[in-house]
Amino acid sequence: MTANLERVRAVTANFFFWQGLRWVPLGIALILLSFGPLTKRAIGDPWASIISLTTLFIALWLSTTVLGGYYARAYGRVQLMPGQHARRDTIKWLVVYPVMFVAMILDWRINAPVLLSGAAFGAGIEAYRRSTGGGRQHYIVAATLFALLTFIPTLGLATSRELLVPLFGVLGVVYVVGGVLDHRELVRVLGPARMATEDNGSAI
Numbered sequence: 001m002t003a004n005l006e007r008v009r010a011v012t013a014n015f016f017f018w019q020g021l022r023w024v025p026l027g028i029a030l031i032l033l034s035f036g037p038l039t040k041r042a043i044g045d046p047w048a049s050i051i052s053l054t055t056l057f058i059a060l061w062l063s064t065t066v067l068g069g070y071y072a073r074a075y076g077r078v079q080l081m082p083g084q085h086a087r088r089d090t091i092k093w094l095v096v097y098p099v100m101f102v103a104m105i106l107d108w109r110i111n112a113p114v115l116l117s118g119a120a121f122g123a124g125i126e127a128y129r130r131s132t133g134g135g136r137q138h139y140i141v142a143a144t145l146f147a148l149l150t151f152i153p154t155l156g157l158a159t160s161r162e163l164l165v166p167l168f169g170v171l172g173v174v175y176v177v178g179g180v181l182d183h184r185e186l187v188r189v190l191g192p193a194r195m196a197t198e199d200n201g202s203a204i
Contacts, residue, residue, distance in 0.1 A: 010133040011189050014085075015078040017132040019071045020182025022063045027175025029059035034169030075190060088131045096124050107160040115150045115160045117167055122146030125174070138181045142174045 011018050032055050040048040103120035106112050122143040129139040149167070153160050 007135075007189055010135075011186065012078050013080070014132040015075075017128075018182055018186045019067070020179035020184075020186060021070070022067045023175045023179030023182070025059040025062040025067070027172040027177075027179060029055050030172030030175060031169050032172075034165055034167075034172065037165060075186075085131075091127075092131075096127055100124055104164060107164055112153070112160045114153055115163050115167070117160070117164060118146045118148075118150035118152075121167070121171065122150070136178070136182060136185060138178055139174075142178060145170070145174075 033052055036048065036052055039051060042048075043051075100117070100120045103116040107115060107117050122145075125139050125146065126143040129136055129143070149163070149170070152158060152163060
C-alpha cells in the first residue's frame, strides 16, 4: 500500500510528463519531418516548407488542445507546489538542452567521427526518465538505442552530418512508443484513484 501511494505521488508530481498520448502526435510529426529532405527534392519549396509547418501546427494543436483537454476531463488537474521542480528546470535549461544543441552543431559543422547527438540524446532521455518519476523501463531501452547510434559513423555506414535528420525520426518513434506506454502506466497507477474520485464527485 505504501509503495502504491508513493507511486501515485511520483506520477501526480510529474503529471504533465505522464500524459503520454500528448507525445504521440508530436512523435508522428518528427517522423514525417525526418523525411523533409526527400519531400523537398520531390515537390520543392515553398510547398515542402508549408507541409512541414502545417504538420507541426496540427501536432501541437492535437497535443495541447485535444489531448490536453482529454486528460483534464479524465483525471482533473494537479496543482504543483511553487518551486517543486526548480532544480530540474534549472538543470534542463542550463545543462541538458545546451549540451544537446552543441552536440548537434558539432555533428553538422565538423562532421564528428562519432554521432555526438546520439550520446547527448541518450543521456537526455535517461535524465528525463529519472527526473519525472522514474520507472518506465522503455526509456532505458531508448537511451541505450541512442547510445549505440553514436558509433554508426565509426562503421562507415553514414557520417554524423548525414545521421542528424534521421535521428529526429528515431526520436519521433521514441515519442510515439514511449507516449503510448506512459499512458498505459498512467492508467494503471491512477485508474483506482480516478474511480474513487468519480464515486465521491471530486477530482485528482
